[in-house]
Amino acid sequence: MSDRYRDAFSEIDADPNQFLCVVEDGRRIVGTLQLSFIPGLSREGARRGQIEAVRIARDRRGAKLGEAMLAWAIRECRARGCALVQLTTDKARPDAHRFYERLGFAPSHIGYKLKL
Amino acid sequence: MSDRYRDAFSEIDADPNQFLCVVEDGRRIVGTLQLSFIPGLSREGARRGQIEAVRIARDRRGAKLGEAMLAWAIRECRARGCALVQLTTDKARPDAHRFYERLGFAPSHIGYKLKL
Numbered sequence: 001m002s003d004r005y006r007d008a009f010s011e012i013d014a015d016p017n018q019f020l021c022v023v024e025d026g027r028r029i030v031g032t033l034q035l036s037f038i039p040g041l042s043r044e045g046a047r048r049g050q051i052e053a054v055r056i057a058r059d060r061r062g063a064k065l066g067e068a069m070l071a072w073a074i075r076e077c078r079a080r081g082c083a084l085v086q087l088t089t090d091k092a093r094p095d096a097h098r099f100y101e102r103l104g105f106a107p108s109h110i111g112y113k114l115k116l
Numbered sequence: 117m118s119d120r121y122r123d124a125f126s127e128i129d130a131d132p133n134q135f136l137c138v139v140e141d142g143r144r145i146v147g148t149l150q151l152s153f154i155p156g157l158s159r160e161g162a163r164r165g166q167i168e169a170v171r172i173a174r175d176r177r178g179a180k181l182g183e184a185m186l187a188w189a190i191r192e193c194r195a196r197g198c199a200l201v202q203l204t205t206d207k208a209r210p211d212a213h214r215f216y217e218r219l220g221f222a223p224s225h226i227g228y229k230l231k232l
Binding site: 008015017034040046085086097101107 | 120121123124125127128131133134136148152155156158160161162163166168169190193194198200201204205206217220221222223224225226227231232
């Protein structure tokens with residue numbers, strides 16, 4: 001494994017606002033999600049929960065693991081007093097769009113990315 | 117001022133991954149931006165810079181303050197080794213879309229929000 005992954009993991013692990021969720025099936029990890037808490041002044045000083053890196057093993061899709069991970073993340077956001085949960089998905093993934101809209105997320109924004 | 121703003125400011129101020137940028141014109145603040153650094157495992161362990169809360173005083177728009185704030189934020193992201201800068205804008209703000217696309221941001225994602 002590249003040192004870049006180890007360094008990134010250490011940085012996530014040391015930051016009290018970063019959480020990695022993994023779903024284990026025996027000894028195999030079949031789902032992952034990163035949850036970040038972001039303090040802010042907007043929306044009357046609202047804390048946000050941000051979800052990144054939602055991944056589910058190809059052979060375990062359709063088994064509601066995504067729903068379970070998202071339900072966990074949303075519970076954590078409520079517990080930490082977040083006013084908002086946010087995430088972006090690639091425009092080319094209509095399956096993901098349906099998934100998040102079914103969970104109540106509103107596709108109200110455009111997600112801009114600039115590679116450095 | 118509500119305690120919620122003071123509490124949020126303290127939380128931002130105490131977090132080494134959160135930065136507030138303000139543009140001052142004499143004694144008045146005419147522009148603000150929040151920059152958050154988010155470590156992650158995606159994209160080979162890439163750190164991301166995330167921009168939120170871009171605000172410019174109505175009577176100072178068109179004066180390139182936005183460009184200057186974004187240039188500062190992108191420089192900070194490079195200096196911290198980010199592979200990506202990201203932000204979301206409301207779908208109903210075509211002026212903002214033109215602004216970010218002019219700076220090289222790609223509108224590749226949908227930004228989902230869930231209010232709690």
